[in-house]
Amino acid sequence: MEIFRKVQNQFRFGNSRFDGPLLYGMFLLFGMGLVIMYSASVIPAEREFTDPNYYLNKQLLWGLVGIFCFLVFSQIPYQFLVRWSFLFSVISLLLLISVFIPGLGKSVGTSYGRSFNRWIQIGGIQIQPSEFSKISILLFSSYFFYNFDFKKVKWDRKKIVSIGLIFSTLVLIVIEPAFGTTIELLLVLFFFVLLAGFPMKRLFILGASVLPLLVVLVTQVGYRKKRLEIWLDPYKFRFDEGHQLVTSFRAFFDGGSFGRPVGSGYAHRYLAYSHTDFVMASFVEDFGILGFSIFLLIVVFLFVRIYFLLQRLKDKLGFFLGAGILILFGFQTILNLFVVTGIVPVTGISLPFLSYGGSSLITIFILFGILANITSKENLVL
Numbered sequence: 567m568e569i570f571r572k573v574q575n576q577f578r579f580g581n582s583r584f585d586g587p588l589l590y591g592m593f594l595l596f597g598m599g600l601v602i603m604y605s606a607s608v609i610p611a612e613r614e615f616t617d618p619n620y621y622l623n624k625q626l627l628w629g630l631v632g633i634f635c636f637l638v639f640s641q642i643p644y645q646f647l648v649r650w651s652f653l654f655s656v657i658s659l660l661l662l663i664s665v666f667i668p669g670l671g672k673s674v675g676t677s678y679g680r681s682f683n684r685w686i687q688i689g690g691i692q693i694q695p696s697e698f699s700k701i702s703i704l705l706f707s708s709y710f711f712y713n714f715d716f717k718k719v720k721w722d723r724k725k726i727v728s729i730g731l732i733f734s735t736l737v738l739i740v741i742e743p744a745f746g747t748t749i750e751l752l753l754v755l756f757f758f759v760l761l762a763g764f765p766m767k768r769l770f771i772l773g774a775s776v777l778p779l780l781v782v783l784v785t786q787v788g789y790r791k792k793r794l795e796i797w798l799d800p801y802k803f804r805f806d807e808g809h810q811l812v813t814s815f816r817a818f819f820d821g822g823s824f825g826r827p828v829g830s831g832y833a834h835r836y837l838a839y840s841h842t843d844f845v846m847a848s849f850v851e852d853f854g855i856l857g858f859s860i861f862l863l864i865v866v867f868l869f870v871r872i873y874f875l876l877q878r879l880k881d882k883l884g885f886f887l888g889a890g891i892l893i894l895f896g897f898q899t900i901l902n903l904f905v906v907t908g909i910v911p912v913t914g915i916s917l918p919f920l921s922y923g924g925s926s927l928i929t930i931f932i933l934f935g936i937l938a939n940i941t942s943k944e945n946l947v948l
Contacts, residue, residue, distance in 0.1 A: 579875070580943045580948040585871070592832055592934050599625075600626070600629070603621065603920065604848075605829045605852055606848035606849070608834070627924075628773050628923075628924035632931030638936070639938075644939050649709075651785045655706045655735065658701075658714060659701075661698065664695070664779070665684060665685060693924075697925040699751075703735060704891060706731070708883065710725075711761065736752070749913075757889065758890060780937065792941055793913070794911050796911070797811070797908065810838050810844065814847040821852070821854040823855050825850070825854035842922050842923060843905065843915060845921050872888070873896075874942040875946070876889060879940070880947055884940045888937055901915050
């Protein structure tokens, strides 16, 4: 009974300064990610760098940087971050522009004949500014819409500059292109507008008016049009561009209920991006539907825990910012799972805490650091 009471106390809101279950869930996902990513990356690392531990060592390094950032941002009052969010957004905008500067930005060609400008190369370090822009956009737009009264709209210079800054950031991310990140941020902005009290009927009319533009961006841009064709009939393209999605399907099928011997499956040898965007396919191949179900339980637990923590917040600004982080984390997770299972067309979006990649890992740790500060004991109604 004593052990049961101690466990029960751990799940009680306000039991400690930072919510224990939130931290347990976050670090459990990161730990699972290291195991999954290592299993998926051994063969590509051996093939590309003759070092099977290459990607694991780099992910551990980025993980340590991410944990350090988490500890720092969990101690900084979110009100301070929000007050300086305009400056952060300007810096983020300059970083997004720099990906197009020769010698600083790194351009990668694709089989579709399109160049992707998503990275900055500084020495041996590669940074993806669009990932870090999620932080600045969340901070700045939460503050902007928190103070926005749709019943008494006065379009002064400050509001026009603010909207221009948000719009410019989104346009640069589209041009890179990073379509998945753009959709993420648009969804967050949609919910901020909704939370700010914009009439729902008008909001859906506004959303519907944007749909034709999204359709054009998907169907008329070469590589996205090709991805749509592959999604509609991946087996038609199974020997070229559709191989990735078909191999992901096979990984889910081969994994069965309990998985195959770790690292021995077809996807580990032949699935492109098996340790990045498609890491979940490799995981299911190793651990089956049972492992996938455990992962889903942890993610759902985190969603529910964060939701109830936000319901107990004293401050409306904290609620806006926390809700934005929850929406972004939730949507990014769901979108990645939809991609690897073929529910939506392939788009380059990482799985939080699990996919290989320094920028995305550090970003999600920073966001959870901010979330830990928002939901700390002194900010909750107990």
